[in-house]
Amino acid sequence: MNPQEFVRIGGTELDIQRYELRRAGQQIPLERLPMELLILMASRDGQLVTRADIVRALWGGNAFRETDNSINTAVRKIRIALDENPDHPVHLTTVKGKGYRLNGTRTFSEEPSHIPVEAVRVLVLPFENKTGDSSEDSLCDALADETSANIGVLNPERILVIARTTAARYRRVNKSIAEIAHELSVDYVLEGSLTRDAGRVRILAQLIRCVDQVQIWSRAHEPMTRGALDIQKEVGTALAQEVSPALAQQQQHMLARRLPVDPLAHDAYLRGRYFWTRRVHFDAGFAAHHALNDEDFIRARSYFESAVDRDPTYALGYVGLSNIFGSTATHGFYAPSQGYPKARESALRALALDANLPEAHQALAGVHYFYDWDWQRAEAEFLKALRLNPSHAETSRLYGRLLLVLGREAEGRAQFELAESVDPLGCEGSRVFGLIQSGRYEEVIREYLTAGTGIDRR
Incomplete structure (x- = not known):
């Protein structure tokens, strides 16, 4: 169901x-x-x-x-x-x-009397690096990721954003907007790129309505650091105008609260998010094979610290630090007693700055889940994050795992199905890990054998 x-x-x-x-x-x-x-x-x-x-x-x-x-x-x-x-x-x-x-x-398929219009589905493609400088790859990836997160909080009941892990599968894939829209059932696609013109780095972006391939918004921004902020504000307003024009001004104000005063703080946060994501979402075997180690965590922490140094009121910067302190403990680089108290402190600092920041609620939920073993408080924070941004597949995945551990299978299954609707290509591993945590080893082995051979061995 x-x-x-x-x-x-x-x-x-x-x-x-x-x-x-x-x-x-x-x-x-x-x-x-x-x-x-x-x-x-x-x-x-x-x-x-x-x-x-x-x-x-x-x-x-x-x-x-x-x-x-x-x-x-x-x-x-x-x-x-x-x-x-x-x-x-x-x-x-x-x-x-x-x-x-x-x-x-x-x-x-939709609520008979309470949801008059189905939510539109939006895909932010990985930004293309046309500068010729491979060091800008990290900014391209993180800029697309953060743009997705910003759009996801605009109007949760009307705008559903496809998650980063699914969007990443379309990097450098030679497919038309129509083909991508058909495969993922999306209504809008945002394309972006970084170019270098006379030594200046510029951001180009366009928002395309899939049903008729009409470009409803496009911009070119320079310099890059200010452009990163402007694009996220303007694309959100453009989408709000398409979905509900009366909400556009409200959405612009909401985005302004998420973004920092100093554009260089945002640039540092984006680069930190790239290195954190690259390391934390790979399993140990993959990381070892590709020589991914704690160096990525060190880089990410340095960028997040730079972000809050430049703008101490930037809540997302503290979310990044909370993620770093928690994930390094989870991945065994530091003792939990060292990492998680700092993760809690940073998450609470982010919430003090912005109580409606979904990423901050998810970060605090992670502390309650992985360190405190306080399932009730973890669930409360997961639910707050999802109410603020139902498009955040990572929250649904972690919450689904918690529900499986608690034996609430029907709810857990519903959360994983929700995550799969937002992130259809990036959810399976987390669901299987949840099954392992809940002690359902035979089911995991059966699924592994079935997926690996194409034969159902039941």
Whole structure:
């Protein structure tokens, strides 16, 4: 079941992505376990769900306590929420000695009454380096990545941005905008490049509407450092004008809060983000083969420190430092007791500067998840980040892993499906790692054998 689908059960609507149950537009309170069970049964499309299925899905098949009473209580609460007569239930029926069946469900691809317009999908292609200087490759990659992040917070309900890892697959690929739009189902594509003209580096960018190949916005900026800020502000305004003109001024103000006062601070942040991303998203075998080591972390930290030195009010610079301190501990370069307290301090500093910065909430969630083992606080920060930017696939991936570890399989599966919709080419590894963390080794081995040979060995 797609997490962006809505299930109608009689007069009640189940919104899987928002994890909400509503009737006549009013939210119906439902605790975690009953909600998990309801999502599980809705995903079976009227099929029988046995009690063994429920235990396996909600407790990972390894329940160390009595589950019968918990299941009975959850079923009773679902029936109350669905406004069922417990003596004569219509939708949630009991199959004696077997389990339960959810009847009369209807699935919609968009919310029947609350989402009038589907979100547009935007792809920011890797910026092309035409300067002849390979040292500018890092800036090209990071500029595209940060532009994606900035667009993602403009209007989360109306603009969905395809993630960096998927966009990176189209670097130097000889495909037309129409072909890319067809493969990824995107509505707009932003192309960019760096060129050198008479010793000055210039940024060129254009925003293309895919349905008719019309260029709705284009700019050339110099010098480069100021242009990086201007492009991100202007492309956001152009998209807002296309999607909802009344929001353009509001989006311009929002972007201005994310960007630093000093353009050189932003330039340093972009370069730091490139080196951090290059190292942290590769597994140990790949890193060893390509001689990627802690040098990238050292470079990234130096750039992030330079960014906050130049502009101490630049919240994203502190997010970068939080990412560095946390990832170096996670990857074994420093003891967790050394790295994570600094990661926490930097994340909190970023939030003090901008409480609505999704990357800062994700950074703090990572500290709660990997260091504090405080699942409740980690989940709260993940949810804040996703409310501010649902297009941030990395947040959905990490949150999905946390949910799998907690045994909340239906929710975790929904988060990974959401991440895959935003980042269709870059999500599988994180999902498999989540399965490993939750102890589902046989499932991981089975998927590996199936993917590696094309033969399902089950």
